[in-house]
Amino acid sequence: MNPRNDQLRHKNRRLAWILGGFALLVLITSFPFWQNIFKVLGEAVR
Amino acid sequence: MSYTNALHDEAHHHDNPTGWRRWLFSTNHKDIGTLYLLFALTMLFMGGASAMLIRAELFQPGIQLLDPDLYNNLVTNHALLMIFGAVMPAAAGLANWMIPLMIGAPDMALPRMNNLSFWILPAAGTMLILSFVVPFFPGGGSQINTGWTLYPPLSVQVGMSMDFLIFAIHLLGISSVLASINIIVTLLNMRAPGMTLMQMPIFCWTWLVTAFLLILVVPVLAGGVTMLLFDRHFGTSFFDAAGGGDPVLFQHLFWFFGHPEVYVLLLPSIGVLSHIIPTFARKPLFGYKSMVGAMIAVGTIGMVVWAHHQYTIGMSLGAVSYFMIGTIIISIPVGLMIFNFIATMWRGAMTFETPMLFAVAIILMFTFGGLSGVMLAVVPADMQYHDSMFVVAHFHYVLMPGAVFGLFAGVFYWLPKWTGHMYDERLGKIFFWINVTGFNLTFFPQHFLGLAGMPRRIIDYNVMFTEFNAISSVGAMIFGFSHLLLLYIIIKTIRGGEPATNRVWEGAKGLEWEVASPPPFHTWETPPLIRQEQTS
Numbered sequence: 001m002n003p004r005n006d007q008l009r010h011k012n013r014r015l016a017w018i019l020g021g022f023a024l025l026v027l028i029t030s031f032p033f034w035q036n037i038f039k040v041l042g043e044a045v046r
Numbered sequence: 047m048s049y050t051n052a053l054h055d056e057a058h059h060h061d062n063p064t065g066w067r068r069w070l071f072s073t074n075h076k077d078i079g080t081l082y083l084l085f086a087l088t089m090l091f092m093g094g095a096s097a098m099l100i101r102a103e104l105f106q107p108g109i110q111l112l113d114p115d116l117y118n119n120l121v122t123n124h125a126l127l128m129i130f131g132a133v134m135p136a137a138a139g140l141a142n143w144m145i146p147l148m149i150g151a152p153d154m155a156l157p158r159m160n161n162l163s164f165w166i167l168p169a170a171g172t173m174l175i176l177s178f179v180v181p182f183f184p185g186g187g188s189q190i191n192t193g194w195t196l197y198p199p200l201s202v203q204v205g206m207s208m209d210f211l212i213f214a215i216h217l218l219g220i221s222s223v224l225a226s227i228n229i230i231v232t233l234l235n236m237r238a239p240g241m242t243l244m245q246m247p248i249f250c251w252t253w254l255v256t257a258f259l260l261i262l263v264v265p266v267l268a269g270g271v272t273m274l275l276f277d278r279h280f281g282t283s284f285f286d287a288a289g290g291g292d293p294v295l296f297q298h299l300f301w302f303f304g305h306p307e308v309y310v311l312l313l314p315s316i317g318v319l320s321h322i323i324p325t326f327a328r329k330p331l332f333g334y335k336s337m338v339g340a341m342i343a344v345g346t347i348g349m350v351v352w353a354h355h356q357y358t359i360g361m362s363l364g365a366v367s368y369f370m371i372g373t374i375i376i377s378i379p380v381g382l383m384i385f386n387f388i389a390t391m392w393r394g395a396m397t398f399e400t401p402m403l404f405a406v407a408i409i410l411m412f413t414f415g416g417l418s419g420v421m422l423a424v425v426p427a428d429m430q431y432h433d434s435m436f437v438v439a440h441f442h443y444v445l446m447p448g449a450v451f452g453l454f455a456g457v458f459y460w461l462p463k464w465t466g467h468m469y470d471e472r473l474g475k476i477f478f479w480i481n482v483t484g485f486n487l488t489f490f491p492q493h494f495l496g497l498a499g500m501p502r503r504i505i506d507y508n509v510m511f512t513e514f515n516a517i518s519s520v521g522a523m524i525f526g527f528s529h530l531l532l533l534y535i536i537i538k539t540i541r542g543g544e545p546a547t548n549r550v551w552e553g554a555k556g557l558e559w560e561v562a563s564p565p566p567f568h569t570w571e572t573p574p575l576i577r578q579e580q581t582s
């Protein structure tokens with residue numbers, strides 16, 4: 001059953017988004033992912 | 047901290063669909079918990095089948111049943127099915143069932159996301175199985191012969207089945223991150239008014255730490271395999287030395303995930319034991335606060351010791367020393383949990399129903415596995431043991447008791463609550479003895495094999511290893527088939543049996559035992575009143 005209290009639901013969703021954003025941050029920051037994609041793109045353009 | 051005037055308009059009508067809709071569209075934590083547990087049981091049998099094929103092949107030296115790539119694919123599949131298919135979903139199933147009951151919440155905080163986290167799993171499981179099946183078809187490419195660690199460059203060379211596997215890992219990762227978010231939000235926002243964090247049952251604490259670990263490390267694994275995918279298809283060279291990359295980078299990413307992952311597997315079962323041991327010793331858990339502290343310490347230190355899996359890659363002396371000392375330090379909080387369990391039993395009025403039998407056996411065997419872990423943590427020694435059967439013996443002695451048996455114990459402990467029927471205690475005890483004997487027969491000899499130099503993940507071996515391998519394989523058959531008895535006990539309990547009381551066990555304490563057995567579809571719609579002595 002869904003928590004029916006709007007305030008609580010709002011609070012839950014906000015915390016979930018914060019945690020989700022955090023997980024996303026871990027995903028994109030912890031390794032040289034973008035750096036290397038840019039390198040590959042750069043070479044492809046050249 | 048908790049809500050004050052929530053959840054009073056009970057006149058609101060509930061939508062209780064029946065038939066397949068009940069399960070597919072479920073937002074009910076109990077139904078989703080059941081789904082998780084059934085999924086895990088299915089995967090346990092598939093992973094078990096692959097393990098028994100491996101042991102059948104290793105019964106004698108020489109190559110009898112399988113070819114080398116198929117053998118290695120089975121090794122890969124076995125690990126992935128067990129870790130991602132069986133243990134993690136089973137632990138999530140227990141979390142779904144028990145956390146709302148334990149903290150007096152009507153459901154998980156985000157019920158629809160809960161539905162999504164579960165229903166991603168069958169899709170992921172299908173992809174995982176396809177990665178195994180595809181090479182059998184013409185044009186299906188080669189088998190995944192890398193082991194679950196998926197090290198490049200081999201994993202870049204494998205055929206298209208690796209792409210299926212990478213996609214499966216992405217899906218599994220999404221599922222566990224969503225489930226973790228849900229659990230954290232539930233534990234932080236949905237506790238019954240008056241229940242502070244330090245009054246939460248320990249099972250909830252173990253899952254809070256586990257969920258944070260998952261959020262911190264699973265995205266890194268996802269990133270690692272994504273880079274693998276790019277190296278395979280899009281011309282990058284993250285892990286290719288010829289293109290300026292570094293294959294060791296993958297190892298770091300993998301083990302940054304992989305080591306915390308072993309605590310993800312361990313901690314929920316430690317949580318289960320923290321309930322079973324007080325119940326059957328009829329004493330409160332010894333050292334609640336130190337337990338919470340220990341698991342936070344394990345989680346934190348566990349994040350920074352990953353390279354003990356890579357001692358042989360040629361790190362600097364400073365780096366190996368750091369990783370060695372860090373690894374050895376973790377045994378302190380781990381040991382503390384064990385001592386707390388022993389102190390809880392000390393002078394307790396103990397009885398030995400099946401969950402407690404498992405609990406005592408777990409303490410003995412897990413400690414043994416922890417000790418071989420400390421041997422492996424010592425760099426010069428590990429130079430000898432690394433990639434040998436000794437490592438296989440180590441991690442089965444920590445994982446089987448530390449994760450799988452803990453989950454079995456939890457299933458026996460809570461099955462009467464879930465189904466409303468007592469399981470057959472005599473059969474439960476028979477299962478325990480066959481299971482634990484089979485386990486030790488299988489894995490104890492592997493210590494000797496490893497020390498004598500038998501490598502892991504190789505289909506054939508020198509004749510000097512014959513005897514111990516034969517014993518191990520016989521044990522594996524006993525162990526494997528014993529799970530049919532578990533299945534029988536579970537089915538029998540679901541279908542009937544002596545009715546269970548609400549409290550089920552004489553010594554059981556906590557909110558989950560206040561509701562009926564089986565609990566009604568909706569529980570704690572009105573949050574319970576927390577009296578101070580009611581917790582932990």
Ligand code: HEM
Nearest residue numbers: 308312354355377416419420422423432433441444445448
């Ligand atoms: C006292 C604590 C522990 C210590 C000091 C320890 C140490 C180690 C070391 C050094 C290795 C690497 C061996 C090698 O590859 O050469 C290892 C492997 C492993 N350990 Fe532990 N360990 C401990 C507890 C645990 C626990 C609690 C679990 C899981 C519940 C676990 C699961 C594993 C697994 C799965 C591997 C093998 C991974 C693989 O290569 O496939 N360990 N351990």
Ligand SMILES: [Cu+2]
Nearest residue numbers: 305308354355
């Ligand atoms: Cu480790």
